Amino acid sequence: MRKSKEATAQTRESVVQAAADLIRERGLSEASLANVMARAGLTHGGFYRHFRNRDQLLAEALALSGRGSLDLVYDSLRAGGRSQAVVGYLSKAHRDAATPTCPLAAVGSETARANPEARAAATKTVRELIDALGGEPADAALTSRSAAVAGVATMVGALTLSRIVTDPALSDEILAAARRHLLAG
Amino acid sequence: MRKSKEATAQTRESVVQAAADLIRERGLSEASLANVMARAGLTHGGFYRHFRNRDQLLAEALALSGRGSLDLVYDSLRAGGRSQAVVGYLSKAHRDAATPTCPLAAVGSETARANPEARAAATKTVRELIDALGGEPADAALTSRSAAVAGVATMVGALTLSRIVTDPALSDEILAAARRHLLAG
DNA sequence: TGTACATCAGTGAACGCGCGTTCACTGATGTAC
DNA sequence: TGTACATCAGTGAACGCGCGTTCACTGATGTAC
Numbered sequence: 001m002r003k004s005k006e007a008t009a010q011t012r013e014s015v016v017q018a019a020a021d022l023i024r025e026r027g028l029s030e031a032s033l034a035n036v037m038a039r040a041g042l043t044h045g046g047f048y049r050h051f052r053n054r055d056q057l058l059a060e061a062l063a064l065s066g067r068g069s070l071d072l073v074y075d076s077l078r079a080g081g082r083s084q085a086v087v088g089y090l091s092k093a094h095r096d097a098a099t100p101t102c103p104l105a106a107v108g109s110e111t112a113r114a115n116p117e118a119r120a121a122a123t124k125t126v127r128e129l130i131d132a133l134g135g136e137p138a139d140a141a142l143t144s145r146s147a148a149v150a151g152v153a154t155m156v157g158a159l160t161l162s163r164i165v166t167d168p169a170l171s172d173e174i175l176a177a178a179r180r181h182l183l184a185g
Numbered sequence: 186m187r188k189s190k191e192a193t194a195q196t197r198e199s200v201v202q203a204a205a206d207l208i209r210e211r212g213l214s215e216a217s218l219a220n221v222m223a224r225a226g227l228t229h230g231g232f233y234r235h236f237r238n239r240d241q242l243l244a245e246a247l248a249l250s251g252r253g254s255l256d257l258v259y260d261s262l263r264a265g266g267r268s269q270a271v272v273g274y275l276s277k278a279h280r281d282a283a284t285p286t287c288p289l290a291a292v293g294s295e296t297a298r299a300n301p302e303a304r305a306a307a308t309k310t311v312r313e314l315i316d317a318l319g320g321e322p323a324d325a326a327l328t329s330r331s332a333a334v335a336g337v338a339t340m341v342g343a344l345t346l347s348r349i350v351t352d353p354a355l356s357d358e359i360l361a362a363a364r365r366h367l368l369a370g
Numbered sequence: 371t372g373t374a375c376a377t378c379a380g381t382g383a384a385c386g387c388g389c390g391t392t393c394a395c396t397g398a399t400g401t402a403c
Numbered sequence: 404t405g406t407a408c409a410t411c412a413g414t415g416a417a418c419g420c421g422c423g424t425t426c427a428c429t430g431a432t433g434t435a436c
Contacts, residue, residue, distance in 0.1 A: 002396095002397070002398045002399045002400085002410070002411050002412050002413085003398075003399075003411090003412050003413080004398090004399065004400090005399090005400090007399095007412085008411090008412065011412075011413085026298065027214075027294070027295060027298055029212075029214035032388075032389065032390080033389080033390065033391085034388075034389080034390090042412095042413070042414090043413070043414055043415065044390090044391095044414095044415090045391095045392090045393085045413070045414055045415060045416085046412060046413040046414070047390090047391090047413095048391075048392080049411075049412055049413070050412090053390080053391080054390065054391090104346070104349070105294065106294060107294050108293065108294045108345045108346070108349060109212070109290065109291060109292050109293045109294045109295055109345055110212060110294055110295060111349045112345065112348035112349045113211065113212055116351060119349055119350070119351045120351050122349050122350070123349065123350045123351045123352060123355065126346055126349065126350055126355070126359075127355065145362075146358075146361070146362040146365055146366065147362075147366065149358060149359055149362035149363070150339060150343070150362045150363050150365070150366035150367075152342075152346070153338075153339050153342035153343035153346055153359060153362070153363050154335060154338050154339040154342055155342070156342040156345065156346060157337075157338035157339055157340070157341040157342020157343070157345065158335070158338035158342070160293045160294055160297065160341065160342065160345070161289070161293070161311055161337070161338055161341060163297035164289070164293060164296050164297045164304055164307050164308065164311065165304070165307070165308045165311055166301060166304045166305050166308045167308060170308065170311070170312065173331075173334060174311075174334055174338060176331070177330075177331040177332075177334035177335045177338070178334070178335050178338050180331055180335070181331065181332065181335035182335075187377070187378050187379050187380085187429095187430070187431045187432045187433080188378085188379050188380080188431075188432075189431090189432065189433090190432090190433090192379085192432095193378090193379065196379075196380085217421075217422060217423080218422080218423065218424085219421075219422080219423090227379095227380070227381090228380070228381055228382065229381095229382090229423090229424095230380070230381055230382060230383085230424095230425090230426085231379060231380040231381070232380095232423090232424090233424075233425080234378075234379055234380070235379090238423080238424080239423065239424090372436100373435100373436085374434100374435090374436090375433105375434085375435085375436105376432100376433085376434075376435095377431105377432080377433070377434090378429105378430100378431095378432085378433095379429100379430100379431090379432095380428105380429085380430100380431105381427105381428080381429080382426100382427100382428095383425105383426090383427095383428105384424105384425080384426080384427105385423105385424085385425075385426100386422105386423100386424100387421105387422080387423095388420105388421095388422080389419105389420080389421080389422090390418105390419100390420095391417105391418080391419100392416105392417080392418075393415100393416090393417085393418100394414105394415100394416095394417105395413105395414080395415095395416105396411105396412100396413085396414080397411100397412100397413100398410105398411095398412090398413105399409105399410080399411085399412095400408105400409085400410070400411095401407100401408085401409075401410090402406100402407090402408085402409095403405100403406085403407085403408105
């Protein structure tokens with residue numbers, strides 16, 4: 001059953017991708033090794049050929065999800081600037097996606113209690129989101145840096161709340177209010 | 186072992202309170218019946234004398250946490266107006282509390298995937314937070330209503346992100362930026 | 371008001387199940403000659 | 404380049420454990436007379 005080096009690397013990647021998707025769909029606690037491995041088309045026993053333990057997988061999966069979410073933000077920025085990035089992130093399509101894009105909104109509160117490696121991966125995502133939306137490094141104009149930080153908080157918070165709320169009208173209103181607020185400022 | 190009516194009601198309340206605290210400390214998935222009942226000083230077998238099932242407990246616990254968080258917000262508002270409520274919510278003390286206050290920030294992303302009763306309880310908390318910070322009902326000045334909605338999103342998002350991030354300086358910066366943003370607007 | 375019985379809050383054992391992790395085994399790949 | 408052997412990716416069974424839920428049992432409370 002031994003696989004070639006490339007096949008082995010591909011397997012590993014597909015496991016991380018399966019975990020990343022499953023986490024954003026159903027949360028950190030539902031991403032069990034059996035669920036993740038099954039989604040990658042494998043049995044759970046082979047997991048430890050690739051990873052030290054489950055914590056390592058969660059950290060790598062959160063890093064991958066963060067990169068995926070940032071890639072979409074960069075695409076929006078390139079195509080239509082900051083406003084398109086905001087509108088895309090705070091869209092009904094993003095809110096309702098079967099597999100959500102942003103791990104900060106999908107599993108933010110769980111990540112706050114996750115292992116340090118997972119939190120470090122999420123921290124990197126937060127930093128890059130701030131830089132992407134602010135366009136400035138930390139030493140540039142303080143006001144716009146702090147506006148970018150608050151803006152990321154508003155985006156993550158609004159998307160999370162819009163998914164919690166059972167009333168569709170209120171959910172839409174939350175997204176619209178956050179968009180209006182971020183595009184006006 | 187039968188208890189008086191008052192004692193029975195007291196037991197039930199203490200179980201919901203234990204669940205509410207445990208949920209905000211360790212998340213929805215860690216609030217197992219055994220953990221909750223032990224925290225309330227009981228064995229797990231008696232649970233079903235008081236509740237239909239675990240979902241009902243989670244919904245009631247989220248409702249209780251929401252009321253607790255709102256009570257603190259109302260206290261702040263009465264004592265020092267909107268700015269004191271914002272500063273209190275976005276304080277390092279709230280971020281670092283062993284038992285956090287706000288269920289939306291503590292378990293927001295998990296609540297989005299929880300049972301409908303739990304989500305309905307959280308929805309009520311969101312609505313009341315918006316009304317408390319906006320001060321207006323839905324039919325008043327549209328701008329201030331939408332500012333209140335975006336403000337709640339900023340507060341919940343900033344507190345959540347400040348707890349995810351492993352870098353204390355960035356964590357402080359997130360809280361400070363959100364405070365500045367909400368007090369300036 | 372006092373007694374006899376029914377109710378039921380809480381205990382602790384048990385159920386079937388899914389969890390993370392380990393391990394003996396398999397057979398194809400990689401390596402040494 | 405061809406052969407012989409070592410490596411190791413993936414399988415599937417097994418481990419001890421905690422989960423939500425059920426249940427027979429206990430004894431104090433509530434109720435009927």
